[in-house]
């Protein structure tokens with residue numbers, strides 16, 4: 303019902319959007335914001351009567367009146383402040399965004415011999431920005447919200463045939479935030495035909511316990527025969543909210559591989575949707591979520607097989623402790639035309655406490671007849687006989703649990719090819735769960 | 739070293755051990771034989787402290803301490819080791835990491851220094867050579883995808899590293915090829931010493947040619963019904979278990995030797 307009472311948060315967003323619209327920018331940006339503002343006014347926040355949101359209670363986000371960050375804060379961050387988040391590896395390009403706005407002084411662009419272009423989205427060329435909102439524009443209210451407030455963000459453009467030797471790391475830092483502020487990280491990646499790139503997107507914070515909201519959107523265009531490996535790390539503040547939408551569009555024979563890791567944040571929801579829109583495209587979505595306390599972490603993955611002979615793999619693992627709540631969805635849609643689809647998914651969860659909860663479900667909509675689609679999920683603790691085996695060798699139950707938890711995570715992390723990222727995440731897992 | 743008196747144990751409400759008596763002194767090797775389902779593995783698991791089995795009566799002393807009061811990890815740290823009839827697979831944890839953790843827990847409990855990765859590697863390589871296990875097994879997850887015989891050999895590798903005071907080997911010889919049998923027997927014999935003891939559960943007299951026991955016991959329907967020297971194994975082989983079925987419990991079986 304369109305007459306329904308507007309939430310206070312939406313009233314605030316609409317008021318702020320009017321102000322954001324006035325902030326200067328190129329013509330395309332003004333038009334994009336304007337169109338998004340119209341959608342924002344029409345769309346409603348999701349509620350738990352909707353299938354996709356059945357287990358995910360975002361009332362704390364919907365019912366808070368967040369002030370949107372329409373311009374960059376005048377805060378003086380130093381290289382040392384962001385030291386824990388960057389890698390500073392030889393050859394890497396690392397672009398730093400503070401509350402969504404590009405921060406050239408903290409960024410480092412490798413003196414590359416390539417003609418890869420990357421940087422502040424608002425300064426990108428017309429041929430690049432024309433991809434914005436093309437793949438997620440008809441999405442939910444959160445993508446509209448992000449576009450309506452678009453004032454910064456990142457873009458990466460890899461020209462045809464360019465095989466990048468080193469990764470590009472996009473670091474989104476939340477810093478200097480006052481209570482209940484909303485920021486809008488935005489990323490656009492275009493991999494032209496035959497190109498290859500490795501990207502890392504991390505969402506980190508310098509805040510203690512300030513409740514803030516990051517509403518992030520990433521669009522990835524993977525053209526014919528291009529290969530993109532995307533790592534995503536969410537490490538937000540303990541009282542913060544992080545909702546993200548990643549839309550991936552794949553052309554024929556392209557490859558998209560993602561690793562999405564959620565380490566912290568009070569409520570985190572990562573929506574990752576892939577459209578396999580060319581024959582023989584291949585995508586692999588893997589992820590790990592480590593939860594505790596009263597966290598809510600939702601990973602909503604969706605793959606649409608629109609063309610024949612595409613392959614997809616979804617493999618997510620979760621370790622849930624405390625009273626935390628995990629949600630995992632693996633949605634596979636196979637269009638009538640998409641014969642010879644091969645799709646697999648697996649979601650494994652380790653519950654470390656009796657009060658932790660996981661809701662896991664595959665959603666399959668298959669309209670083609672010659673397809674292979676499998677799915678599976680496990681939830682639980684290590685079997686008693688496994689724990690007893692440890693004990694019979696002198697290892698206590700607590701230590702056995704720790705070792706098994708590390709092993710559980712390691713089985714996924716060991717598949718990461720990007721060594722520095724794998725190493726860092728290994729350390730996080732080790733520090734959190736290792737008994738030794 | 740180990741004294742079991744009138745041990746009764748149930749699993750899922752069913753009584754399996756019905757008054758086991760057994761005494762093992764340092765330096766001795768005891769073989770336990772008996773038909774399928776007679777309770778041999780149950781006895782091994784009860785000694786190791788598996789709480790899937792409930793002890794309803796009796797007592798067990800090990801190294802002068804009340805064994806049944808101790809959690810399984812403390813029993814292991816005190817020097818008790820069971821080689822499982824069916825070793826468990828542990829995905830995600832390498833053999834080397836598992837064994838290093840186990841050895842260091844045991845060493846810590848004795849106030850000894852932990853071995854670092856280098857020291858442990860050296861020990862591991864040495865023991866892997868002794869039990870003829872390929873070094874690639876160090877990095878593989880514990881028992882995962884191992885063949886039946888490889889799992890058994892891996893149990894012996896663990897024993898060779900942890901150097902227990904009392905090893906209970908539950909059908910470690912089953913499923914081994916002839917070469918492996920000799921290697922396992924060598925591993926066991928190398929560990930034999932005046933201050934260590936072994937209980938070897940087996941169905942086959944053959945193993946006892948390699949590991950010559952001091953005593954042989956027959957477990958039948960949850961009780962030790964006969965005890966004797968190594969010739970008892972030959973007698974069993976000749977006569978079969980039907981012979982045992984006709985016998986009552988010979989008084990003092992299992993315990994007779996403790997008094998001497």
Ligand SMILES: Nc1ncnc2c1ncn2[C@@H]1O[C@H](COP(=O)(O)OP(=O)(O)OP(=O)(O)O)[C@@H](O)[C@H]1O
Pocket residue numbers: 749750754772773774775776777778779780781790823
């Ligand atoms: N977890 C269990 N649940 C139910 N019954 C069990 C369980 N463990 C053992 N039993 C039963 O207890 C009895 C003794 O089993 P146990 O494994 O001790 O025999 P065993 O002497 O080792 O036999 P085998 O020579 O075949 O290894 C069997 O009848 C078995 O079915």
Ligand SMILES: [Mg+2]
Pocket residue numbers: 778779780823908909
């Ligand atoms: Mg048995």
